[in-house]
Amino acid sequence: MSLIIKNLYKSFQDINLFQDFNIEIQEHTIACILGPSGCGKTSLLNMISGSLQPDSGDLLGFNSKTISYIFQEPRLLPWKTVLENIVYVLPDSISKKEKHEIALRYSELVELTDFNNYYPSKLSGGMKQRVSIARAFSYPSDLILMDEPLKALDLKLKLNLMKSFRRLWQPDKRSVIFVTHDIDEALLIGNDIYVFSKAPVLIKEKFSIKNKDRLLPSPEIIQLKNRIVDVME
Amino acid sequence: MKNPILKTRLTSFISILLLLSLWKIASIIYNSELILPSPESTIFATLKLLISENFIQIIGATIFRGLIGFTLSFILGVSLGILAGTNILFEAFLKPILISIRSTPIISLILLALIWFKVDLVAVFIAFLTMFPFICTNVIDGIKSVDKDIIEMSRVHQVGKFKIIKEVFLPAITPFIFSGASSALGFGWRAVIIGEVLSQPKFGIGTLMQTAQTYLLVNEVIAWTIIAVLISYLFELIIRKIEKAIVIWK
Numbered sequence: 388m389s390l391i392i393k394n395l396y397k398s399f400q401d402i403n404l405f406q407d408f409n410i411e412i413q414e415h416t417i418a419c420i421l422g423p424s425g426c427g428k429t430s431l432l433n434m435i436s437g438s439l440q441p442d443s444g445d446l447l448g449f450n451s452k453t454i455s456y457i458f459q460e461p462r463l464l465p466w467k468t469v470l471e472n473i474v475y476v477l478p479d480s481i482s483k484k485e486k487h488e489i490a491l492r493y494s495e496l497v498e499l500t501d502f503n504n505y506y507p508s509k510l511s512g513g514m515k516q517r518v519s520i521a522r523a524f525s526y527p528s529d530l531i532l533m534d535e536p537l538k539a540l541d542l543k544l545k546l547n548l549m550k551s552f553r554r555l556w557q558p559d560k561r562s563v564i565f566v567t568h569d570i571d572e573a574l575l576i577g578n579d580i581y582v583f584s585k586a587p588v589l590i591k592e593k594f595s596i597k598n599k600d601r602l603l604p605s606p607e608i609i610q611l612k613n614r615i616v617d618v619m620e
Numbered sequence: 621m622k623n624p625i626l627k628t629r630l631t632s633f634i635s636i637l638l639l640l641s642l643w644k645i646a647s648i649i650y651n652s653e654l655i656l657p658s659p660e661s662t663i664f665a666t667l668k669l670l671i672s673e674n675f676i677q678i679i680g681a682t683i684f685r686g687l688i689g690f691t692l693s694f695i696l697g698v699s700l701g702i703l704a705g706t707n708i709l710f711e712a713f714l715k716p717i718l719i720s721i722r723s724t725p726i727i728s729l730i731l732l733a734l735i736w737f738k739v740d741l742v743a744v745f746i747a748f749l750t751m752f753p754f755i756c757t758n759v760i761d762g763i764k765s766v767d768k769d770i771i772e773m774s775r776v777h778q779v780g781k782f783k784i785i786k787e788v789f790l791p792a793i794t795p796f797i798f799s800g801a802s803s804a805l806g807f808g809w810r811a812v813i814i815g816e817v818l819s820q821p822k823f824g825i826g827t828l829m830q831t832a833q834t835y836l837l838v839n840e841v842i843a844w845t846i847i848a849v850l851i852s853y854l855f856e857l858i859i860r861k862i863e864k865a866i867v868i869w870k
Contacts, residue, residue, distance in 0.1 A: 476777040
């Protein structure tokens with residue numbers, strides 16, 4: 388099964404973001420969308436999540452999907468603790484006790500157990516983003532959308548968060564669409580990397596990475612990185 | 621001195637001490653209990669009032685009027701504020717009303733209230749009208765301060781409307797309600813007492829102030845003033861205490 392977007396059109400004022408745009412995304416993989424700022428990556432995610440309507444076009448296979456979203460900012464409720472923030476999004480069909488257990492499990496997976504009862508104002512930027520990653524995974528979704536969630540963080544935190552992310556994703560293998568303008572992030576996380584052009588968007592090229600554990604300095608990855616840089620220019 | 625809290629406390633204490641000494645000096649210069657009584661005689665008059673007959677009844681009546689006015693303006697202010705904060709049309713409707721109430725001189729309201737209402741109701745009505753715009757405006761601002769991004773996040777994760785109101789909107793406006801309530805009461809107590817001075821209900825700080833002024837008992841006028849300030853301060857403290865107990869996430 389795959390997720391397909393066909394003949395998508397979307398414009399804002401005079402800018403055509405998408406003009407007969409097509410993409411096919413494999414399920415249960417991490418699809419990275421790599422493109423310059425302002426090319427419409429966030430709009431694409433918003434159309435997938437349903438918070439933005441396309442001018443025309445078909446989104447196939449998305450209808451039945453429940454979605455969780457990791458935003459650029461953590462978007463936590465200031466008056467809720469780490470655990471309460473995770474519990475907040477869980478559907479009411481889940482019992483109170485079970486919600487609590489789910490929240491405990493995911494906060495442990497992102498190594499925040501010691502901070503379960505902290506309010507966001509007492510957490511660092513990286514910790515807050517870890518809560519938002521835990522929140523997205525704890526939500527029973529089929530698809531996780533990520534909109535440059537690492538943008539505001541320094542390199543060490545980035546690597547740390549990607550490790551948390553991988554640890555959550557590995558046993559779970561949910562479909563993920565990860566949007567970024569940073570090649571290194573794409574290389575560290577993505578299974579498939581789609582390189583987007585400027586608006587109106589075209590897919591310049593698609594790269595696939597097979598190996599699971601990757602280190603930025605490995606020769607293979609460096610080679611790939613150089614190829615992607617070429618394509619992006 | 622290393623302790624910063626102690627340092628600020630000491631500075632405030634010095635400020636009060638300075639005020640009292642200026643008062644003392646002025647009273648020595650005037651040398652007339654009729655025009656400006658000394659601080660000691662005023663404090664003595666205050667203590668005398670505290671143990672006087674009917675004291676509890678008098679301040680009780682004033683506090684009661686203030687609290688009824690406050691409760692009315694709180695209920696109406698919060699509910700209309702939520703409506704106006706979430707509905708642009710209703711805000712456009714409410715805004716001119718709020719502005720008119722706020723810019724009307726209190727004395728005009730009192731003069732009209734004296735004609736329209738029974739004596740006991742005048743101060744309540746005035747208190748209500750002074751406090752209502754504060755609470756209402758604050759609630760509107762609070763609703764507008766709600767983070768749109770959090771609402772979007774909630775919608776994507778299919779959080780229900782009722783849950784969003786209860787767990788996002790209400791906590792978000794809580795600090796605004798408290799700051800609205802605190803400034804409202806600050807003005808409210810003054811309004812109640814002005815109302816009482818002019819409407820002369822049987823019991824009330826304003827009534828007694830007016831009587832003391834008629835008999836030129838200046839120390840008693842100031843003594844009632846001190847009591848009014850203390851009441852206002854006490855309620856400010858109570859509001860801050862409740863706020864601290866509820867708004868624990870800051």
